[in-house]
Amino acid sequence: MTLEETPNPATDNPLLDLAYEPFLENLGDDYYDIVTAADFPLHRLRFRNDDLLAKIGLNPATVRDDDLIEAFGQFRGVRPFLALRYHGYQFGEYNPQLGDGRGFIYGQLRGTDGKLYDLGTKGSGRTPYSRTADGRLTLKGGVREVLAGEMLHRMGVRTSRCLTVIETGEQLWRGDEPSPTRSCVMVRLSESHIRFGTFERLHYLGRKDLIAKLVDRTIAQYYPEVDRANADPVVPYAPGDRPSSTEKYILFYAELVKRVAKLAAQWMAAGFCHAVLNTDNMAITGESFDYGPYAFIPRYDPQFTAAYFDYFGRYSYGNQAPICRWNLQMLQVPLRAIADSQEMDAALEPFYDYYNREYRRLMLAKLGFAEGFPEETGTELVKTTIALLQQTEVGYHEFFWQIRKQFDRHWWDDVNQILPNFSDEEVVTHWRQCYYHLLQFISVDELEMMTERLACYNPETVIVRPEIEAVWEPIALQDNWDPFYHLLKRIER
Numbered sequence: 001m002t003l004e005e006t007p008n009p010a011t012d013n014p015l016l017d018l019a020y021e022p023f024l025e026n027l028g029d030d031y032y033d034i035v036t037a038a039d040f041p042l043h044r045l046r047f048r049n050d051d052l053l054a055k056i057g058l059n060p061a062t063v064r065d066d067d068l069i070e071a072f073g074q075f076r077g078v079r080p081f082l083a084l085r086y087h088g089y090q091f092g093e094y095n096p097q098l099g100d101g102r103g104f105i106y107g108q109l110r111g112t113d114g115k116l117y118d119l120g121t122k123g124s125g126r127t128p129y130s131r132t133a134d135g136r137l138t139l140k141g142g143v144r145e146v147l148a149g150e151m152l153h154r155m156g157v158r159t160s161r162c163l164t165v166i167e168t169g170e171q172l173w174r175g176d177e178p179s180p181t182r183s184c185v186m187v188r189l190s191e192s193h194i195r196f197g198t199f200e201r202l203h204y205l206g207r208k209d210l211i212a213k214l215v216d217r218t219i220a221q222y223y224p225e226v227d228r229a230n231a232d233p234v235v236p237y238a239p240g241d242r243p244s245s246t247e248k249y250i251l252f253y254a255e256l257v258k259r260v261a262k263l264a265a266q267w268m269a270a271g272f273c274h275a276v277l278n279t280d281n282m283a284i285t286g287e288s289f290d291y292g293p294y295a296f297i298p299r300y301d302p303q304f305t306a307a308y309f310d311y312f313g314r315y316s317y318g319n320q321a322p323i324c325r326w327n328l329q330m331l332q333v334p335l336r337a338i339a340d341s342q343e344m345d346a347a348l349e350p351f352y353d354y355y356n357r358e359y360r361r362l363m364l365a366k367l368g369f370a371e372g373f374p375e376e377t378g379t380e381l382v383k384t385t386i387a388l389l390q391q392t393e394v395g396y397h398e399f400f401w402q403i404r405k406q407f408d409r410h411w412w413d414d415v416n417q418i419l420p421n422f423s424d425e426e427v428v429t430h431w432r433q434c435y436y437h438l439l440q441f442i443s444v445d446e447l448e449m450m451t452e453r454l455a456c457y458n459p460e461t462v463i464v465r466p467e468i469e470a471v472w473e474p475i476a477l478q479d480n481w482d483p484f485y486h487l488l489k490r491i492e493r
């Protein structure tokens with residue numbers, strides 16, 4: 001290579017040379033505070049997501065562990081770090097004292113898919129929103145968030161995912177972990193950290209102008225289809241008067257309703273209980289994020305609650321769709337600055353239609369079926385499946401795994417071949433008949449596709465709590481990370 005051909009990067013760390021885009025920064029400082037990162041006594045890379053490095057246009061082989069530590073542990077950043085301001089309804093009570101208290105936006109950049117992504121931190125130190133807390137994330141919290149993102153991604157849920165987890169060598173005190181406990185800093189890639197609560201705060205402050213600006217920018221950036229469908233000029237908002245509701249804003253809200261309804265259906269089909277669906281944990285893109293006390297359900301139980309502090313089951317597994325709908329309804333309050341209330345009500349109306357359609361589609365896919373048979377027949381099978389899951393002792397994920405494992409073309413010929421070793425309880429017999437009935441709409445050639453679909457929708461491993469504890473224990477006791485890395489591999493199968 002001649003001297004002229006030698007690449008001459010600004011730094012030798014490819015992460016610092018990425019084309020970061022200041023979308024959030026350009027909103028102006030009404031929406032964030034510029035903050036600094038904590039200085040940590042130790043930086044040990046515990047997790048790197050090479051899949052995501054590729055997604056942001058990097059060849060993972062060219063990114064060294066030290067590069068990741070420099071950017072996402074020592075925070076040699078290229079842009080100001082923004083702690084975003086937000087409020088939110090927490091367990092139904094409005095809390096005006098929130099905001100990024102232990103994280104910030106490190107930067108934003110385009111994925112290879114052309115979409116803008118946030119790199120957001122968690123556990124990176126105190127900010128003006130930390131209140132009395134330490135601004136830190138426990139190592140176990142980081143490990144759990146990695147696992148949730150990867151598992152949900154594997155199950156086809158629209159979700160944020162962790163890019164890195166770096167252990168930081170501090171001792172933290174927590175009421176819900178044996179303490180002192182180890183610390184880490186996590187960086188996650190998500191579609192956006194703009195939350196429902198971001199708009200709620202602006203309403204609380206009476207800043208309709210800032211709401212209008214944020215909605216316009218949100219639509220332009222994250223709802224291009226709405227922007228294209230309705231090329232209305234941006235409504236200039238003069239404080240004091242009320243802009244007329246343009247179709248664009250209703251289309252945006254209607255699309256958000258659809259995305260959130262689908263997300264709730266995705267969680268339900270995945271057997272996932274998010275656990276803390278406060279409005280500050282709802283992204284304006286309709287993406288799932290913030291994995292704290294979540295759990296994958298061991299058995300089908302609508303009342304299953306994952307957070308020990310959720311005393312009344314507000315965020316129980318079975319309450320996720322109604323709560324998402326309630327959150328969408330509360331979002332109408334700030335959005336009234338730019339959109340008509342009745343029109344938003346009308347846009348919220350089909351929430352359960354979207355939800356039910358997506359849930360039915362996903363449950364049928366978990367059973368191996370695509371659309372293409374009478375609607376009632378499919379609905380009947382889904383209902384019978386739920387009845388079986390409720391009335392027998394079978395585990396939620398175990399049941400679908402067994403279908404995937406045992407599926408055989410003979411099921412198509414003979415109803416008694418379907419899960420032959422399963423019990424003969426009445427509900428199971430009825431389920432077999434429904435399943436067999438639906439199979440009769442399938443041609444032999446399509447059976448191969450069913451096998452593929454079963455593999456796609458039903459992973460071999462689902463991280464119910466004992467699975468997570470089983471990988472955490474060796475980390476906690478012997479600093480042995482192998483079971484964790486092994487579990488990450490198993491999740492992919």
Ligand SMILES: Nc1ncnc2c1ncn2[C@@H]1O[C@H](COP(=O)(O)OP(=O)(O)OP(=O)(O)O)[C@@H](O)[C@H]1O
Nearest residue numbers: 098099100101102103129130133134135136290292
């Ligand atoms: N250890 C902490 N130090 C400072 N603030 C904290 C800490 N833990 C939580 N908070 C703040 O409490 C609020 C609610 O926390 P929640 O657990 O929903 O969010 P989070 O997990 O910190 O972050 P995110 O929603 O970005 O995933 C947020 O304002 C958050 O910043």
Ligand SMILES: [Mg+2]
Nearest residue numbers: 280281289290
């Ligand atoms: Mg949160």
